[in-house]
Amino acid sequence: MNERRPRKHFGQHFLHDRNILNKIIAAIRPEADQHFVEIGPGRGAMTGPLLEGCATLHAVEIDRDLAAALPEHITSPKLTVHAVDALRFDFATLRPDAGRLRLAGNLPYNVSTPLLFHILGYDELFDDIHVMLQKEVAQRIVAGPGGRIYGRLSVAIAARCDVETLFHIRPGSFTPPPRVDSSFIRLRPSAAKRARIEDPRAFDLVVTSAFGQRRKKLGNALGNVLDAAQIESVGVDPGLRAEQLTVEQFIALGNLAGSIGTTAGLR
Numbered sequence: 066m067n068e069r070r071p072r073k074h075f076g077q078h079f080l081h082d083r084n085i086l087n088k089i090i091a092a093i094r095p096e097a098d099q100h101f102v103e104i105g106p107g108r109g110a111m112t113g114p115l116l117e118g119c120a121t122l123h124a125v126e127i128d129r130d131l132a133a134a135l136p137e138h139i140t141s142p143k144l145t146v147h148a149v150d151a152l153r154f155d156f157a158t159l160r161p162d163a164g165r166l167r168l169a170g171n172l173p174y175n176v177s178t179p180l181l182f183h184i185l186g187y188d189e190l191f192d193d194i195h196v197m198l199q200k201e202v203a204q205r206i207v208a209g210p211g212g213r214i215y216g217r218l219s220v221a222i223a224a225r226c227d228v229e230t231l232f233h234i235r236p237g238s239f240t241p242p243p244r245v246d247s248s249f250i251r252l253r254p255s256a257a258k259r260a261r262i263e264d265p266r267a268f269d270l271v272v273t274s275a276f277g278q279r280r281k282k283l284g285n286a287l288g289n290v291l292d293a294a295q296i297e298s299v300g301v302d303p304g305l306r307a308e309q310l311t312v313e314q315f316i317a318l319g320n321l322a323g324s325i326g327t328t329a330g331l332r
């Protein structure tokens with residue numbers, strides 16, 4: 066298929082390693098009645114094997130040339146290509162004809178974090194999410210409280226999903242090789258976890274504000290949202306910094322902010 070030079074600004078590193086591809090498909094285990102969304106199919110390394118095992122696949126590819134070439138290369142009535150930016154894609158539009166969805170992708174590294182936040186906005190739509198991303202981002206996702214890499218992404222994902230790091234991939238498995246190692250991870254959005262968050266906007270505001278000024282104590286960092294007495298009222302010490310809080314404590318603060326309406330002006 067289209068072998069023109071990979072476009073750096075689209076984070077194009079194409080997977081060519083058969084062993085890794087087999088491991089990815091074995092981890093995903095597509096089934097004949099299942100519907101998939103693939104982000105960034107590129108030249109179709111994962112698309113073909115996924116299509117062989119599933120009912121339908123919606124591929125979302127920003128590069129118009131690759132998007133146009135994909136159905137020529139992989140002719141299947143099960144494939145629908147959307148030549149759009151996944152960051153702007155409304156995944157909810159796929160729901161009526163597709164039922165429940167699974168998401169997979171070798172994410173473009175330059176936008177993997179914003180893409181994850183965008184996907185999280187549709188977490189109730191997806192049974193699971195299998196993505197390849199920079200190892201460093203995967204480490205941030207699974208990080209727990211107490212360290213420098215624990216942050217907004219760790220909390221946003223841990224509050225909504227069960228997370229597993231499945232395996233790591235060396236740069237040589239891609240053309241061209243990226244400068245960093247990659248990890249393949251599985252996120253399973255959890256309705257039980259989601260139910261603990263009473264007001265997602267308030268929760269996101271608390272987490273974003275706290276980590277936006279992560280060197281400051283919560284009493285200061287959350288100043289516009291909750292005061293020190295309010296923070297203390299849910300058993301959290303306002304003298305702590307964001308990276309010292311558990312996900313449960315962020316949820317308690319978010320629920321409080323939502324219930325007292327301090328975020329009303331931001332809606």
Ligand code: SAM
Pocket residue numbers: 075076077078079080081104105106107108109110111125126127128131149150151152170171172173174176
């Ligand atoms: N899946 C292919 C593979 O494994 O060989 C390609 C993976 S490559 C790391 C990332 C792919 O995402 C590229 O095809 C790139 O054009 C596409 N891409 C980059 N930014 C995108 C965006 N915002 N929305 C959709 N696709 C994007």
